Amino acid sequence: MELIFNQDNFELRRDNQLILKHTLTEPCIYLGYGEEKIEMYRGNFDIKDEIIERMPLRRFKVIEDQKDYRVEFYEGVEEAVAFTLLITEEKGRIVLSGKAEGKRCNRIWLRLSADKDECVYGGGEQFTYFNLRGKYFPIFTSEQGVGRNKSTHTTFLADIHDKAGGDYYWTFFPQATFVSSRKYYCHIDEFCYMALDFRHELYHEMHLWSDSFRMVLETGDNYIELLDKLTDLLGKQPMLPDWTYKGAWLGIQGGTDICEKKLNKMLEQGSDITGIWAQDWEGIRMTSFGKRLMWNWKWNEKLYPNLEAKMREWKAKGVRFMGYINPYVAIEGDLFEEAQKNGYLVKNQDDEDYLVDFGEFYCGIVDFTNPAACTWYKSVIKTYMLDFGLEGWMADFGEYLPTDCKLFSGEDAMVMHNKWPALWAQINYEALEENGDLGKKIYYMRAGAAGSQKYSTLMWAGDQNVDWSLDDGLASVMTAALSAGMSGHGLHTSDIGGYTTLFDMKRTKELFMRWAEFCAFTPVMRTHEGNRPDDNWQFDSDEETIKHFAWCTRIHTSLYDYLKAVIEENCKKGTPVMRPLFLHYEAEKETYNLQYEYLLGRDLLVAPVYNKGEITRTLYLPQDEWVYLWDGSAYEGGEVTVTAPIGKPPVFYRKGSNFRGLFTKLENAHYDI
Secondary structure (H helix, E strand, C coil), X not given: CEEEECCCEEEEEECCEEXXXXXXXXXXXXXXXXXXXXXXXXXXXXXXXXXXXXXXXXXXXXXXXXXXXXXXXXXXXXXXXXEEEEEEEECCEEEEEEEECCCCCCEEEEEEEXXXXXXXXXXXCCCCCCCCCCCEEEECCCCCCCCCCCCCHHHHHHHHHHCCCCCCCCCCCEEEEEEECCCEEEEECCCCCEEEECCCCCEEEEEECCCEEEEEEEECCCHHHHHHHHHHHHCCCCCCCHHHHCCXXXXXXXXXXXXXXXXXXXXXXXXXXXXXXCCCCCCEEEECCEEEECCCCCCCCCCCCCHHHHHHHHHHCCCEEXXXXXXXEECCCHHHHHHHHHCCECECCCCCXXXXXXXXXXXXXXXXXXXXXXHHHHHHHHHHHHCXXXXXXXXXXXXXXXXXXXXXXCCCHHHHHHHHHHHHHHHHHHHHHHCCCECXXXXXXXXXXXXXXXXXXXXXCCCCECCCCCCCCXXXXXXXXXXXXXXXXXXXXXXXXXXXXXXXXXCCHHHHXXXXXXXXCCCCCEECCCCCHHHCCCCCCCHHHHHHHHHHHHHHHHXXXXXXXXXXXXXXXXXXXXXXXHHCCCCCHHHHHCCCCEEECCCEEECCCCCCCCCXXXXXXXXXXXXXXXXXXXXXXXXXXXXCCCCCCCEEEECCCCCHHHHHCCCCCCCCC
């Protein structure tokens, strides 16, 4: 680290990279005051901010303390100190810590130096843009939105009906972290409302609703090293249990008999099935949105009779049974009564239990700042789920903490809102750990925050539309996986075929089959019926679909040894399972803006078909020796076009791979229509 300064300007550099530059005409720090107005409706947030004042801090003084620096900024000519910036090194990382002094201030803008041709990645899980350059990204967890594009009719309808249309930056998992093509990462170690602004050629601007901040930066020789360092900071993910990627998980609803019939049918047709996932194991409720759940986390014996015996029987066949939970309790249930009686729920400003509308039913929010409430909710998971025999579950939601609530700890709900998904992940992690089930059983989450990395065993992409849209359909899942991986979360999956079924959308046979092909080349394969199952094409809707899905599961299972090695690499080094091409081909500029193809580990290149009716795919192959997975044809680097009918998704393996013997077994294994 090197700080070069005189009375008019200073520059902070690390490994010859310009990190921070301040001059009298282009200051790097602005202070201000704003007044926000926030309205929440069913997890969708309307956020408005009126900036009352924004003031550049031009004058400064640098005070050296051995290898560290303190920079004092002034409003005018050396009046009272308005802002103090500490620049230190900790464990090889640059740490910038800033604090406003005295003056009324609740907004900070900090500018980091940038290059015109620089690319930036991360931001948590972003669905529309992988390279974030040129865009503005608020960091505030919420529903991901329906359609997520204000120019589309679907988003317009969702906005009109439920204020739920969203925009390109809406996400369950925002994170104030980015990785630069200049070979450094930046992580803002705060949970307040923030925005990352990458629209300017010569600087990146970080906007925080706070009077202080802590920021961590670190450089690396390459992207693999950089992600290793980033996940050392945020936490490495645990290994997936072996059984989770030895076949598909069937999303089934409706009771024990239906699960039994559908499982047997798929097994008889040659499917490799390792799990049944029944989200309605605790009961259902019907709303205008579609089939919803009871949210009282206990076995519904009426809907699932004899489930305990069946779970043992299915497990003997290698099939685990999984359920569902979220951090809320419905007011009709006895768990709500218990939480209310013991003071375990988040309060409103009148010190009453804060009841949130989740779409025609109301729930209380378990207060994870209350140690007793945390212990109680972990006991709910351990008693009614783990001890009952569930082998895993969807740990849904986490984004709905109201910004005007009161917490047991007294902490600001506006700050804790962004942290809540990581606390929810920690509850699940500790329940498994305390029960001795960590590494044996699994949960998967849609919401996330910085710190989720070490607690969340698997992410799934949330509630995509059952359509082909780039912003909210099949294509968006690839972008989500890559951006999450560059944010330190390298295990990712999605609902095969999508979930959200509204406004005449219906999952088609073609969409389901293409999504299944894609998920065969991800860490975990899992289906979902969607919110309106009767409107959607399912894995057993006709014989051809059954045959095709069975083939996809066998392909996935055949990759077991390779997937295990790649998942272990993510666990040990933080290298994501689904990764952008430039991680291994950083000298090739063509790889930096690719978001609809990816490397599965080091040696498989996957370019799923994501457009309706498409039977060819044009893609980019990095400069290497590649072999087409389905027939052994040799390819070199550059742009290529291949035929891609259903049953032949474009997949290539690297000729020099140590797993070449495994891959060659798949030649001529594509599904024969």
